[in-house]
Amino acid sequence: MAKRGRSVERSATYTASPNIALVKYWGMRDVALGLPWNSSLSVTLAGIATTTTVRFVPGQTLDTLVLNHRPATGPPLEAVRRFLDRVRGAAELREGADVASFNNFPTASGLASSASGFAALAGAASAAAGLRPSPRDLSRLARFGSGSATRSIFGGFVEWRAGVRVDGKDSYARPLFAEEHWPELVDLVCLLRNAPEKAVRSAEAMQGSVATSPRFAARQAAVPSRLRRMVRAIRDRDAGALFPLVMEECDDFRAVCETTIPSLDYLTPVSRAVLAEVRAANDERGATIAAYTHDAGAHVHVFTLREHAPMLQRRLRRIAGVDQVRSLRPGSGGHMVRGPAR
Numbered sequence: 518m519a520k521r522g523r524s525v526e527r528s529a530t531y532t533a534s535p536n537i538a539l540v541k542y543w544g545m546r547d548v549a550l551g552l553p554w555n556s557s558l559s560v561t562l563a564g565i566a567t568t569t570t571v572r573f574v575p576g577q578t579l580d581t582l583v584l585n586h587r588p589a590t591g592p593p594l595e596a597v598r599r600f601l602d603r604v605r606g607a608a609e610l611r612e613g614a615d616v617a618s619f620n621n622f623p624t625a626s627g628l629a630s631s632a633s634g635f636a637a638l639a640g641a642a643s644a645a646a647g648l649r650p651s652p653r654d655l656s657r658l659a660r661f662g663s664g665s666a667t668r669s670i671f672g673g674f675v676e677w678r679a680g681v682r683v684d685g686k687d688s689y690a691r692p693l694f695a696e697e698h699w700p701e702l703v704d705l706v707c708l709l710r711n712a713p714e715k716a717v718r719s720a721e722a723m724q725g726s727v728a729t730s731p732r733f734a735a736r737q738a739a740v741p742s743r744l745r746r747m748v749r750a751i752r753d754r755d756a757g758a759l760f761p762l763v764m765e766e767c768d769d770f771r772a773v774c775e776t777t778i779p780s781l782d783y784l785t786p787v788s789r790a791v792l793a794e795v796r797a798a799n800d801e802r803g804a805t806i807a808a809y810t811h812d813a814g815a816h817v818h819v820f821t822l823r824e825h826a827p828m829l830q831r832r833l834r835r836i837a838g839v840d841q842v843r844s845l846r847p848g849s850g851g852h853m854v855r856g857p858a859r
């Protein structure tokens with residue numbers, strides 16, 4: 518049996534899924550604390566996940582990272598190291614850690630691997646360090662890795678409250694509706710062939726928007742009421758109310774990006790063809806049966822109801838340059854797989 522105490526290695530494994538934002542987080546009011554200007558709203562996705570094991574090793578001074586079975590160095594390792602320093606500080610630990618992280622989906626596919634990645638790291642690292650954070654505390658911790666990771670701690674429909682305090686204590690995620698709340702809702706994720714890699718990290722890019730986009734202030738004024746109306750539409754399972762708001766929000770986010778200096782243009786002609794196809798399908802029906810949205814990347818998520826999904830999937834798959842259309846459902850929040858072992 519292993520001995521208790523600091524001389525024994527401690528490990529834990531935690532898994533979390535990506536989320537797609539319906540109301541985007543784009544801009545920090547406090548960069549050091551990772552505090553957002555506005556509250557955001559997302560859906561955690563089922564069937565795709567990051568699973569991460571963290572092992573603090575007695576006598577080891579450095580951290581190591583294995584990503585999808587390959588040793589990682591450079592910026593990914595640096596980001597993990599900075600995050601672990603925060604956990605070590607809270608737990609009064611000194612040991613270096615071995616981190617192994619695995620995505621069951623392509624890492625560069627645009628399926629928000631930073632959200633699931635840092636949510637999984639937060640869960641595994643804090644448990645391995647002997648901390649016992651509540652899910653709310655875990656969501657506060659995860660935002661230091663990536664803002665969107667704050668929301669991946671919870672399943673279903675999740676709000677990240679911006680908060681107003683300067684110390685950030687009131688900035689955390691909370692689940693609004695469970696994953697089973699709206700069984701008819703599906704997310705058709707259009708993965709593009711040859712999607713370009715992000716040139717600038719989101720955390721930097723969004724601060725460019727705060728500083729230079731003439732649309733930033735107007736967006737801040739519009740978001741609170743848009744978010745409230747979206748929450749009501751989700752509560753009522755009212756696609757006719759929700760879908761136009763999802764596209765309005767996405768268009769607003771894109772306008773802020775495009776008017777940033779230098780301009781942030783995340784879409785490719787293929788992404789724009791997907792948006793056009795959704796608009797055409799809605800026009801033909803004379804009703805909003807689908808809504809597009811995208812993050813800081815070229816892939817596009819198309820929300821619709823189950824009854825329309827096969828028809829839309831056929832139309833979206835026919836677009837040249839669309840590699841795959843995956844049908845995803847709202848899913849569960851982060852959870853411990855194993856540990857903490859001592």
Ligand code: PMV
Nearest residue numbers: 538541542664665719812813
């Ligand atoms: O979590 P970050 O720092 O990669 O920023 C996420 C930004 C968006 O994905 C564009 C919006 C969001 O709320 O997820």
